[in-house]
Amino acid sequence: MDAKGVAKTAKPMRWPATAGFAAPRRSLSSWLIGAVALAGICGVLRLGSHPPQPCLGPSQLAYYNGDERDSSSPRVTVDGFVASYPVLRDGRQRLDIEVESLELSGERKKVSGRLRIQTGDVYRYRYGESVRVRGELTEPPIFEDFDYRAYLARKHIHSLLLRPRIEPQPGMLRGGFPLELIYDVRSRGEMLLNRLLPEPHASLANGMLLGIEAGIPRELYDKFNLTGTSHVIVISGSNVALVTGVLMALGIRSFGKRGALWPTLGGLAFYALLVGGDAAVMRAALMGSLFAVATVLGRRSTALVSLAAACWLMTLWSPLMLWDVGFQLSSAATAGLILIGPALTGGFSSFLNPLITRLRKWGPSPGSPGAEFLMPSSIGDLLRDALIMSLAANIATFPLIAYYFGRLSLISLLANLLIVPVQPWIMIFGGIALTVGLSGLEQIAQYLLFIPYASLRWTTMVVNWSASFQGASVEVDWFGGSAAALTYAAILGLYWRRPISSSLRRFWRRTIRLCALPHREASTRIGLVLLRKANWTAGIFAAVAGLVWWFALTQPDGQLHVQFLDVGQGDGIFIQTPSGRQVLIDGGDDSQQLYAELGAVMPFWDRRIDYALVTHPDWDHLGGQTDLPERFKIGSAIISENTRGHEDSEIWLSALGAANVPVEGLQRGGWLDLGDGVALWALWPPPEEELKSFDEDDKNERSLVLKLIYGDFTALLTG
Template sequence: MKAVLVPRGLLLVAIGLLWLAGIFLGSFLTMPPLVFLIGAAMALILCLLLWQYQQERMLLLLLFCLLAGAWRYSLALPANTPHSIASYIGSPSLQIRGVVADEPKLQGRSRTLLITVNQVSNDNGASWQEAAGTILVYSSGITIETPYGANYGDSVKLQGKLQPPEPQSAPGIFASMTFPRISVQGTGGNILIVWLYHLRVLLANIITQALPQPEAALLIALLLSLHTPALAPLIPAFNATGTAHLIAPSGFKVTILAGIISNMMSLLEKASGSKRGRAKSPLRWITTASTIVTILAYTLLSGAGPAALRAGIMGMLLVVAPRTGRTYNIYTSLSLAAIIISAIDPLTLWSVSFLLSFLGTLGIVMLTPFFERLLHPMQRLLFGHTLVEIVAVTLAAQIATFPITTIVFQQLSFIALFANVLTVPLLGTFLVLGLLVGIGGLIFIPLGMLCGWLAWPFLWYLKTVIDICAATPGAAIPLNTMSSVVAWGYYIALASLYIILLRKRDDTTKRKQHTGAKVSPSSRRLLRILQLGVAALIILGTGVSVLTPQSTDKFSVSFLDVGPARSVSQGEAIFIRTAQGQTVLIDGGLDAASLSQALDSRLPSWQRTLDVVVLTAARPEHITGLLDVIQRFQIKEVIDAGMLHPNTTYALWRRIINERNLPYLSVSEGTTIPIGAGVALQILWPQHLHKGSNEVWDNSLIVRVQAPGMHTLLLGAAAQSQYALTGLLMNLTSSYLEADIVQIVGEINKTYPTALQEVLRKAHPTALIITPPSVRANQSKGSDPVASNPLPATETDCQVIQTAQTGTVEIESNADGWNVNIL
């Protein structure tokens, strides 16, 4: 008999594994979606042609899933989205037409709207172009739903400035707008979803009326996963005690509520079965339908996030399976849930809530039995069985998600196990009490208040326990970043240990049950595939963590080709990589999307860390792309020269740095920042912050990069400042200015300061890199926006390279010398 490549019971698991692997493959390879689509189509055609050959058919099917996953990922990228709204980031005031795609979220005293964009106009509405993508819009207001504001399903018109996504944005968000002008053009949306969202807000208002604060805010978060302003003081305590999942959108809540409803309906079904056969009773299907509707409704009420969707799908499969005569398999249902969610939005795989839910579920399924055996002696205690189950499940979930929670919350909680044991068993009670308050209030407000006072002692207990645990000395310690090596090593070691323990358990079982019977080869093969599949999923799940790149034998400086769509090349973003793998990004250009592509092509897809980020001038051409970088990457150090009179963009830059607790350093002349072996950044300017009408140019950073075999002088925007160049010549000797490469920012339609001639004479460069600060949208690549200006000359012949003409310029060096590559 021919061996089966994948056992039938694990076919969906294998398909899910290859689909997810394809999505991760797509994140590694920067290829057009059409390439993956053609490959997937060819694999599918061959699969149909070779259908009679079982193994070949299976291999081609799995290859199809791999390529289809890569195609779906590449299709979802903003850069590959036709007419992407991300290309307008950094443009002047825009008008945007779109539809509110989700329920407004309340953050402090602002409402956050998720807008699906349809059209955009950059000429004050005179003409409209097709646009696509999803943006976050922050509007004023302290209510989630208001008849005078935009709500789910409304067609809206926005007017404001488009910015990169905020740090808390979910995957798939292309851009953001802060407090634009909003006008509602019409209403729409799915009627059922509109009704459910309205019900969610109504229940939150009833709870607020029925309970005092902060207990009302706590119950709203527990039941509906809504964070109201009164909850804000409690959030740090929940984070410190490892119980943030209680007040966040959680698949565990969906599972608990589905179990409660299912048990209630089962009791009704059994009562009905006493009079007629239960097998033929229509109440069985009524029970099933009621449970599914409840799961679906609560999934939407709790925000329909990735975790809730995962639990909702698995919960519905758990209900349907026995009704159709099928055996429920946790791995199959988890795989199907992952396929459905990632097919809708493949970027969800990098969502923290999805990773926590997915890895937590895997950890509970795989690791709980081992902890239960380890804690078996505790079952002799009072309520020992329940205690062992709670502790085992909590340990399993925390061990499976430890690196992710450490990266997200940047702290390690030592009291999480104790806090979860005291609070998690009451989660079902909180959900039931919350429903009683809400439903009672819908019937009669005083009845809801009566139920609220019934719930108050439990809420007081939860708040008190969390406060005491958070205030315990040593409850948690801060961890700014987890080492990439530790994160990967942790999951690889965990997967290896699981396989070893599983084999040891199987060997023990065989010795105890040895009767001469043999285990079938298909069973052993199924077990091995399951083990390897689980290990692969766990390792792939760590893609959210950071990983330092491998060392190379060369130092490189890349003047990146970045800029908004429909414009010529720009190089205000400078990427430096040392021979040991350290990375530095200097400035970010006007367009976050093109900068992201440029970085992705130079970094491994799993690396989410940059060693140093430098802002040389607080101008849009320098800072816009960096706003996205400092939100999406782990930055070890952020450097700029400060600003005497901060503009709005610079204020946002500093606010993000503070919110993310990024290490920040304000530098001036004489500061030296070591990067790697033999590599350092020398700050040559400013000596101090200068007040004046041109202070943004005057206070721009001038950086000299020392590296083996090459010195690079980055004059940048300061090349346009007579004040800065004169001060540089007066304060520094010629030896500090000598450089092989000099980079300047050339301003269109302006001449260069006279002092630049003397600086270049002292620098005596072999190559001069000129990058334009901005270009008009109607200019195209191939035009020459800088050539009309008088180029600075040196006393000796010097190669002049304009990135507006050449695109990305990369300079590599080692101890033997350096060379220029035009990419």
């Protein structure tokens, strides 16, 4: 018998079923389903009855933990290396240390484990750097409203080191080549965005593009939470879906369908690690990988199966992942888009299409430039998908949000409808700008960042506006675990009672073909619809015209501007002369707050400050300027001549020296010519010999007192 005959008569292979990759039969008995469900419930109850702590022995670091509450934390010295990407917030670095040895009471022991520290050191630590740390070893606390111990346990961290003193050790980096390279790219990308964008947009871009959210001002982050829009500032499935689609498209074009698999999988792994590799990102990356494999093998990819497989693999690797709030919210939102989204489509289509048809008579005639944007097939899809994404995700996640955070946003649907359509532009053009900027073409990267900056600015405007409504959110502290479980039971009951009609299945298949992704987060699809249907000539013309007008409107207006910045404690004053020279005097104690204020008064492409002045070296005056040279090009720095050598100013002076910024001293009788008839005169301090009656360490008595003069206008700046 020929090969064809053998193929026809051969028995079907059983290994996929045996390996668990395919069902061995068409239907499962109710007994088997019940047994699996019972086993799962028993496993959850058993794990929930025990704290998430390992079985500790003398070879584990956490075995030596003390308790800060009863002053039993031992003083120890540990040797190890930095095992995480250093996170900077409010001037403090957060580091996770992989410990290899511990010294306790003069005795050194070999141990293993991770600990977390926070330090105010100016020195920027690197991933893989060897360190020796002294401090108090303690168990992570459990707060009244947050189980910090369980949170760290899910990251395999069971110890904290309080009041640390860190000594960098000589030697090569020890973190491993792939992550060292990836984190180096991440660090360079973070600094690039900080240089090219103003605050708070730079921090938002870092969160959306690189997964670094630490720099986002707390007040703004709270507004995102209040309006239910915080999902846009974290890396989620929509970001990974877009990366998957781009990698597959480029791979197929360059290497063919089969040759595209490994570049796509490698690119997804690189991206997932680049943005931090948290639970939500890894879940989305696994789904993207399964889609890529299915595409190359010519198999049908089902979004719900991909989601289940990704969740199963992640919890198999780390069962505690089930208790990660981000993992739960991400999985629930994706399930909502898969299950609830199609059920909502028909209702929105029947409502929006007649409305848009009525509005077409006020638009351009068919065939004219821009007419395609007013067709129901484009506007209807755009509005429908924005509404569906917001509503489906809200329905799927609001029980978890109410349970964990005790608050429910009432304006989330409107806010998401307004900001979701612009998010793909941040991802697409921001990613291109990052790639170009990291290649050394920063000037071109700044031009490319115009579209992401405009999108970020629109996003913050909408969030600030929607958060200003009284009653934008309500407290639901009464919403407990039972209420959440009952709510999900009701949602699933409604879903299964109303199966998807054939027309909705056709629409869903069309959506999958259009976006070339398995489940297709709707936010990314919105951007692709715009990309496919845009009139590029009109779009480029509009973008260039907008850039020209924006540039023109932000040019100096021939007047003197004095801005008193809201930097919290301390002072912050920004001066712009009629011809555009810029002077910063002091900066408060929080650099992120200072950058947010500067971002509100300076154009996003303007990264130059002609003079940076510090009136005296108290932290609430110079603290905000300590890393100013990393963000701005500074022409010259000015300090009181009488405090120039003070030890408190060394941090600021060393940062300026590293950036080759000249530093000048100023005292009574000195002045700065700012051009256009604008001058800054120093009224105080006098020469040091005239201050002998004052305490030689009194910085306030030696503070710069300045007089700003412009024609008949004068202002006294007392420092």
